[in-house]
Amino acid sequence: MSYIIGFSSHFSCIFILKMAKILILLFQSLTAHVTMNKIPCALPRVDWRPSLMQEKSDSRSFTAVWLCLFLFSGLFALLQAFILPPLHLPQGVMFMLCSCLAASPILCYGSRTGVWRLYPVTGTQRPPVRVFLYLFSIILILNLLISLCTPAIEHALRLVGIGLREVTINTASSLSLTLYVCIVAPIVEELIYRGVILRKLLPYGTHLAIVLPAVCFALMHHNFYQGLSAVLGGLVYGFVALRYSLAASICLHIAKNTVSTVLPLLEKGGELGAWATLLLFFIAGVFVLIGSIIVIRRKSFRLPQSVSFPNQPRAILSHPALWLVLLFDTVMLIVLSFTHV
Numbered sequence: 481m482s483y484i485i486g487f488s489s490h491f492s493c494i495f496i497l498k499m500a501k502i503l504i505l506l507f508q509s510l511t512a513h514v515t516m517n518k519i520p521c522a523l524p525r526v527d528w529r530p531s532l533m534q535e536k537s538d539s540r541s542f543t544a545v546w547l548c549l550f551l552f553s554g555l556f557a558l559l560q561a562f563i564l565p566p567l568h569l570p571q572g573v574m575f576m577l578c579s580c581l582a583a584s585p586i587l588c589y590g591s592r593t594g595v596w597r598l599y600p601v602t603g604t605q606r607p608p609v610r611v612f613l614y615l616f617s618i619i620l621i622l623n624l625l626i627s628l629c630t631p632a633i634e635h636a637l638r639l640v641g642i643g644l645r646e647v648t649i650n651t652a653s654s655l656s657l658t659l660y661v662c663i664v665a666p667i668v669e670e671l672i673y674r675g676v677i678l679r680k681l682l683p684y685g686t687h688l689a690i691v692l693p694a695v696c697f698a699l700m701h702h703n704f705y706q707g708l709s710a711v712l713g714g715l716v717y718g719f720v721a722l723r724y725s726l727a728a729s730i731c732l733h734i735a736k737n738t739v740s741t742v743l744p745l746l747e748k749g750g751e752l753g754a755w756a757t758l759l760l761f762f763i764a765g766v767f768v769l770i771g772s773i774i775v776i777r778r779k780s781f782r783l784p785q786s787v788s789f790p791n792q793p794r795a796i797l798s799h800p801a802l803w804l805v806l807l808f809d810t811v812m813l814i815v816l817s818f819t820h821v
Contacts, residue, residue: 539799541593545680546801548586552672553700553809555582572656579660579668587668590676607724612732614771615716617764619736622712624761626705643821647703662741666733673697673714674721674729682722684792690718692796699809704817 559578569577607615634644673693681689694714698707713736721729739760746753796802 539795542680542796542799543801544589545586545677546799546805548589549672549677549696550801550805550808551585552582553805553812557702557812570654570656572654572658572660575657575660576664579664583668583672586672586676590671607720607728610771612728614767615720616732616735617767617771619713619716619732620739620761620764621768623709623740624764626708626712630705637818638821641821643819644704645817645819647706647816658741662734662738666737667730669697670717670721670726670730670733674717675726678718678721681796684796686722688793688796690715690722694718696805696809699806699813702809702812702816704813707813707817 556578559581560574564574564577567574637644673696677693677696678689681692694711694717697714698711701707701710713733717729717733720732743757743760746757749756
C-alpha cells in the first residue's frame, strides 16, 4: 500500500509539473507579439464541407470521439468513487489523478489524429484585455443570476417532492484541491471540450460546434447547479476558443474558477467581504452593460461563416455513441443531484 501511495504521489508531482509547463506555454502564446494591426471582427468564410468519401470514416471517427468522451466521464466517476479512495490520498491529489487518467484516452485521440490543428490561422489571435474582461464579466453575471434563482428553483422542486443534494468543495482546506479547481480542471476540460470536441464538430457548423460541447460539458459535472453554470459558461468558452484561441478559453476558464474559489472566502470576511463581493459584481455589471451596448452598435463578435449542410448536423445528433454519453451523464446527474423529500 505504501508503494502505491508513493507511486501516486510521484505521479501527481510529475503531472503538476506538466500542468505548470502548459501554463507557461499558454502565457507565452497570449503575450506573443501579434503582427497584424487589427484583429478582424469575424473570421473569413471557410468551406469545411467533408467529401463524400470521408463520410464513412467520419462516422467511425465520431464513434471513437464519443466513446472516448464516455470513457472520460465513466472513468472519472469510477476512480473517484471506488478505486482511489482506499489509497487515502489528499482530495486534490485524488482529483488530479482522476482527471489525468480519465482524460488520457480522448487527449491521446486528439493528439494522434491532429484534430487540434483544424483551426484556421486567423482564429489564433489573443483577445484584447477589454474583450477578455467583458466576457469574464458576462460569466460572473450569469453565475450571479443562477444564485439569485436558486431559492425559487428549490421551492418549485419541493412542491413536487424533489430536493437537491448539497455538494460543496472546501478548497480553502487544501492547497492541492485549490490547484486542481483553479488550474488543472480548467486546462483538462478545455483541452477536451473545446480542444477536441469543438474542433471535431467545426466542419458541421459553428453553432453546433459551440452548443453541443457546452451541453456535454455541463452534464459531465453530474451536479444540477454546476451544470447550469457550466452550460452557460461553456457557450462563452466555445465562442472564445472559436473566435480567438484555445489558450484564451483556458485562461478565461481559469479566471472564472479562481474567482469562484475566492468568493466563498469573501463571504466569511464579514462586512468587508460582503462589500468586496458587492463591488466585484457591480463592476462586472457595468462592464456587461457598456460592453453590450458597444457590441450591439458595432455588430462585433460575429462567428466565422460556415457553409450550411442540413444533413450533416442531423447525422451527428443521431449518432448512437453520442446518445450513450448524454444518457449516462444525465442519469448520473439525476442520481447525484436529486433526492426525495
